[in-house]
Amino acid sequence: MKTAALGPALVSLACLLSAAAFAAAPAGQDSAKVTPDMIQTASDIPANWQTPQGSFDYVKRDVMIPMRDGVKLHTVIVIPKHAHDRPMLLERTPYNASGFMNDNSPHMADAVWSGDKDWANDGYILVWQDVRGKYGSEGKYIMTRPPVGPLNPTTTDDTTDAWDTIAWLVKNVPQSNGKVGMIGSSYDGWTVAMALLHPHPALKVAAPESPMIDGWMGDDWYHYGALRQVNLDYFTEQTTKKGTGESVPRENYDDYTNFLEAGSAGAYAEANGFKQLPWWNRFAAHPAYDAFWQLQALDRLLPQHPSDVPTMWLQGLWDQEDIYGAVHAWEALDKAGHGANNHLVIGPWWHSQINRDGWNMGPLKWPGNTTAEFRQQVIIPWFDHYLRGTSLARPLPEAMIYNPVEQRWDSFAHWKPASEQSLTPLYLQADMGLGFGQPTGGGDSYVSDPAKPVPYLPRPIPQKNDRWRTWLVADQRFVADRPDVLSYTTPVLTSTVTVQGAPIADLFARTTGTDGDFVVKLIDVYPGTDPANPQMGGYELPVSLDIFRGRYRKSFADPSAIPANVVQEYKFRLPTVNYEFKPGHRIMVQVQSSLFPLYDRNPQTWVPNILFARPSDYQKATVTIEHGADGRSAVLLPVAAGTTSNH
Structure with missing residues (x-):
């Protein structure tokens, strides 16, 4: 019989018969009984779950450390079990202190993130702290909070917070030896530099890695006034929530299209709600290098408040985010007479790669894991020396800079700051030539069109871009045939040209516009x-x-329009190198006027604030690079006379 054929009455009768059959249990079976332990009215999630840690080789403490103004900062302390008389390694971060332990392993070295594994293996007490207003910490978050002073009328900053934190740790971590080292990369490197403005006596050694030192001159926000607009995602991720905010939504897969269609960087930002962000409003009101930027530039402040803390300023040769900060901070301190306790290290790395594996830099492969070797053989023994009193196999030189061609570390007893370098002009020549001899004259022109800016990577360039870390070593042949890119090349080299220091771009150019950008690549x-x-x-x-x-070109603080069709000099420093151009190779210099969408487009007509240029302001311009009587354009190279090598 089909169920669908049953009438309502028959269906009801069938249900009753089934119930009766269920109630009449077979002989020998008891009816189901409900006992009190079966009933649960409370949540199945306990109020305070505690993982049994009898097998763990460490103890984790979550604490709230009070600052001098009463604000409490969330701090995670991980202590090797049975530890005593151990040094502490402190990292202060806006990136979630709880996230530095990425595994629930019972073994400390496996539980911490990659950057701390070697430190855990060396028996350090590891401490991570959320900065004010982020994640578990109380207080107000202010992006790279300026030091107490004209831009910060309160009594606290990241200098005082580091002091108060270290004071608490020394008193409240009995397993420690009362000595603290600080480390951290990028923003976390900035917190190290801030602590050095007035360090607690227990801070015995420090390593700012790729620190944000001057966001206008050459770190995250600008490079010599050109906006790094792809970093606008960081503004929303960092300042829309106490935790992690979302990036800016994308209409297209290719960011080249997204930023081009948006118009100006300001239009893009404010169409996506940035006016709600206090940081953006302060930022957008100060496009030039005025007091807002100068008063928080740490390479200016550190020599005014030098510390005696032994400090390693560390960065990568191809650091795509903060290639400016470490070397400029070190140079400023060295120039002010504080070179004895400050050391410069530049490795063959991208941004913060020091805390990850370092087998290669894009297509460049090294003979070993350069980062692990450096952590284990250099930086940890150096910290141990100041925090444990151990001896060093050899003193840390004033500078250690990797030679990517010879694939070795070069040590320098005295590394010359850029201001002391002897420079040799490598001149742009006629017929797209390049050489050390005097140029014969003339100039080369190209049309820079804001509607067709030169990309910094082959398109498409998605927001989530695996090539971002290594774009600074990307093969430049992808732009070589563009009519708005000039490529000057030497003949094939017959001997090695060793360059050690900061090259200087020295262009003489005229443009039909009243503003413009200049990109120079060695x-x-x-x-x-x-x-x-x-x-x-x-x-x-x-x-x-x-x-x-x-x-x-004349003043970073007081910009001025470029006089149309009048030769002007554009002279600016390029990132520091330690490089050998080998026989059989050639040296090339490329010149162009955009690097998009990494940097915002210059409208090439004068406007007060490029962030808010109107669509009609963007105009083509003919740019002429001179290499004759009107100006001998060149890249000034710090050609080395000799090198002391550490193989």
Whole structure:
């Protein structure tokens, strides 16, 4: 019989018969009984779950450390079990102190994130702290909070917070030896630098890694006045929530299209709600290098408040985010007479790679894991020396800079700051030549069109971009045939040209516009074939490059329009290098006027604030690079006389 054929009455009768059959249990079986332990009216989630840690080789403490104004900062302390007389390693961060333990392993070295594994293996007490207003900490979050003073009328900053934190740790972590080292990269490197403005006596050693030192001159926000607009996502991720905010939503997969269609960077930001963000409003009101930027530039402040803390200023040769800060902080301190306790280290790395594996830099492969070797053989023994009193196999030199061609570390008893370097002009020549001899004259022109800016990577360029970390070593052949990119090349080299220091771009140019940007790239052109490594045949490897916004050619604080069709000099420093151009290679210099969408477009007409340029302000301009009587354009190279090597 089909159920669908049953009438309502028959269905009801069937249900009753089934119930009766269920109630009449077979002989020998008891009816189901409900006992009190079966009933649960409370939540199945306990109020305070505690993981049994009898097998753990460490103890984790979550504490709230009070600051001098009563605000409490969330701090995670991880202590090796049975530890005593151990040093403490402190990192202060806006990136969630609880997230530095990424595994619930019972073994400390496996539980911490990659950057701390070697420190855990060395028996350190590890401490991570949320800065004010972020994640578990109380207080108000202010982006890279300026030091107490004209820009910060309160009594606290990240200098006082570091002091108060260290004072508490020394008194409240009995397993420690009362000595603290500080470390951290990027923003966390900035917190280390801030602590050094007035360090607690228990702070015995420090390592700011790729620190944010001057956000206008050459770290995260601007490079010589050109806005790094892809970092606008950081504004929403960092300042829309106490935890992690979301990035800016994208209409298209390709950010080249997204930023081009938006118009100006300001239009893009404010269409996405940035006016709600106090940081953006302060930021957007100060496009020039005025007091807002100068009074919080740490390379200016550190020499005014020098510390005696031994400090290692560390960054990467191809740091795509903060390539400015460490070397400029070190140079400023060295120039002010504080070189004895300050050391410069530049490795073959991208931003913060020191805390990860370092087998390669894009297509450049090293003979070992350079980061692990450096942590284990250099930085940890150096910290141990000041925190445990152990001896060093050899003193840390004034500077250690990796030689990516010879694949070795070079040690320098005295590394010359840029202001002391002897520079040799490498001149742009006629017929797209490049050489150390005097140029014969003339100039080369290109049309810079804001509607078709030069990309910094081959398109498409998505927001989540795996190539971002290594874009500074990307093969530049992808722009070589563009009519708005000038490529000047030497003949094939017959001897090695060793460059150690900061090259200086020195362009003489005229433009039909009243503003404009200039990008200069120093490039190593590989031989056409390489049987051992075919992908490197003809590779155009950037060695050092940067961008300069033309309105700041006379003053960073007081920009001015460029006089149309009048030759002007644009002179700016490129990132520091330690490089050998080998025989069989050629040296190339590329010049262009955009690097998009990493940097915002210059409208090439004078406007008070480029962030808010109107669509009609964006105009084509013909740019002429002079290499004759009107100006001998060149890249000034710090050609080395000799090198002391540490193999």
